[in-house]
Amino acid sequence: MEVRQPSESASIIDIAGDVTSASEDVLMNAYGRASGAGVTSLVLNFGGLDYMNSGGIGLLVTLLVRAQRQRQRILAFGLSDHYRQIFELTRLDDAVGIHDTEHEALAAAGAN
Amino acid sequence: MSAEGRTEAEATARADADEEIREELPSGVSPGEAREGARDATSWAKNVSTLEVADVPEGAVNINVEGKRLASPIQGFGKMWQKTYRVRIPGERVSPTDLIALWKERFPEFWPEGNRFHAPLTGISPGEVALINAALPGGMKLSTGVMVLYADEESFTLMTPQGHMFAGWITFSSIAREGDTVAQAQVLMRASDPIFELGLALGGHRQEDRFWEQTLTALAAHYGHEVEVDTQVVCVDRKRQWRRASNVWHSSAIRSTMYTAGAPLRWLRQKLGRGSAGGKSTA
Numbered sequence: 001m002e003v004r005q006p007s008e009s010a011s012i013i014d015i016a017g018d019v020t021s022a023s024e025d026v027l028m029n030a031y032g033r034a035s036g037a038g039v040t041s042l043v044l045n046f047g048g049l050d051y052m053n054s055g056g057i058g059l060l061v062t063l064l065v066r067a068q069r070q071r072q073r074i075l076a077f078g079l080s081d082h083y084r085q086i087f088e089l090t091r092l093d094d095a096v097g098i099h100d101t102e103h104e105a106l107a108a109a110g111a112n
Numbered sequence: 113m114s115a116e117g118r119t120e121a122e123a124t125a126r127a128d129a130d131e132e133i134r135e136e137l138p139s140g141v142s143p144g145e146a147r148e149g150a151r152d153a154t155s156w157a158k159n160v161s162t163l164e165v166a167d168v169p170e171g172a173v174n175i176n177v178e179g180k181r182l183a184s185p186i187q188g189f190g191k192m193w194q195k196t197y198r199v200r201i202p203g204e205r206v207s208p209t210d211l212i213a214l215w216k217e218r219f220p221e222f223w224p225e226g227n228r229f230h231a232p233l234t235g236i237s238p239g240e241v242a243l244i245n246a247a248l249p250g251g252m253k254l255s256t257g258v259m260v261l262y263a264d265e266e267s268f269t270l271m272t273p274q275g276h277m278f279a280g281w282i283t284f285s286s287i288a289r290e291g292d293t294v295a296q297a298q299v300l301m302r303a304s305d306p307i308f309e310l311g312l313a314l315g316g317h318r319q320e321d322r323f324w325e326q327t328l329t330a331l332a333a334h335y336g337h338e339v340e341v342d343t344q345v346v347c348v349d350r351k352r353q354w355r356r357a358s359n360v361w362h363s364s365a366i367r368s369t370m371y372t373a374g375a376p377l378r379w380l381r382q383k384l385g386r387g388s389a390g391g392k393s394t395a
Contacts, residue, residue: 021283021298053155054262054269054283058194058300061185065192065349085159090261090271091184 021055047078188279188302275362
């Protein structure tokens with residue numbers, strides 16, 4: 001997973017491939033790299049996501065808790081319609097701001 | 113696994129395969145979406161706003177499921193826990209996919225006595241709702257349920273509705289490891305409300321651990337294997353979400369107690385022929 005920092009206050013994690021419970025080390029490592037000093041918003045780019053199962057959703061909940069502890073917001077973009085529905089079904093959308101594009105997500109994070 | 117683990121050769125092969133797939137797809141559909149759709153088509157439940165119980169089995173009570181929303185750990189009140197229960201069964205006795213197939217098919221049989229899982233008629237399949245009668249300390253009976261959130265050949269996940277003792281989900285999975293088949297139940301949860309949080313602190317956690325340990329012991333025993341369950345408990349978040357304290361309004365414990373207390377009155381009303389039973393039980 002690639003990490004980009006388009007502004008001082010926001011980082012983007014480009015998620016690629018599968019997200020399952022086996023992805024924990026990779027995702028948490030990316031979170032560690034994305035979560036530098038001054039970062040108040042983490043933006044997850046799901047444009048490269050191939051597949052996610054319930055273990056992957058569990059990982060995102062854990063990531064959310066870690067981010068909230070650091071007083072960081074989580075936003076997302078690039079979700080297919082299918083995974084948008086999964087976010088709604090699992091009520092992850094209560095805590096993760098979902099946007100259509102990177103530009104919109106960064107604007108919502110106040111990082112444009 | 114994740115994409116960064118791929119070699120250049122794998123990436124090239126994937127690009128070639130994508131090109132072949134692309135030729136057969138309608139315009140606007142990417143190979144990734146096609147792959148995702150194929151793998152996900154039958155694994156995830158369809159999106160629903162509230163739960164509906166198609167059939168109420170004989171003896172089940174549907175007072176805390178119908179019309180409720182699902183609740184993830186985000187919507188729960190208490191500390192957040194990840195609990196993992198694991199047994200290893202010799203690989204020659206069962207493969208991971210066969211174990212999951214059997215676990216899905218005979219899920220209620222492995223539950224400890226005194227608790228009933230009323231499996232949907234169509235079995236453990238995505239979107240199905242199951243009703244549960246659980247035994248609590250003090251002889252109290254709790255009526256609740258779960259929805260099958262996800263199910264494939266290697267795992268299945270049950271998610272809880274509002275008012276359940278915890279907000280979250282349980283994933284049952286199996287993998288092959290070092291010649292063994294590992295069966296695992298993993299709970300990701302927060303107590304739904306302050307009353308359940310107190311109950312968990314006063315022995316509820318231990319009772320829950322025993323519940324899943326007994327379940328996995330019974331599963332291993334089915335394959336003629338006696339084994340101790342490996343239990344790992346991690347507190348993911350020690351903070352309680354006080355803004356969710358009002359979840360107590362949906363508490364299945366309170367509603368189940370009131371339903372039980374109202375049984376004589378319902379019986380009397382039925383006897384006098386003044387109306388139907390107040391709840392939705394078939395009992």
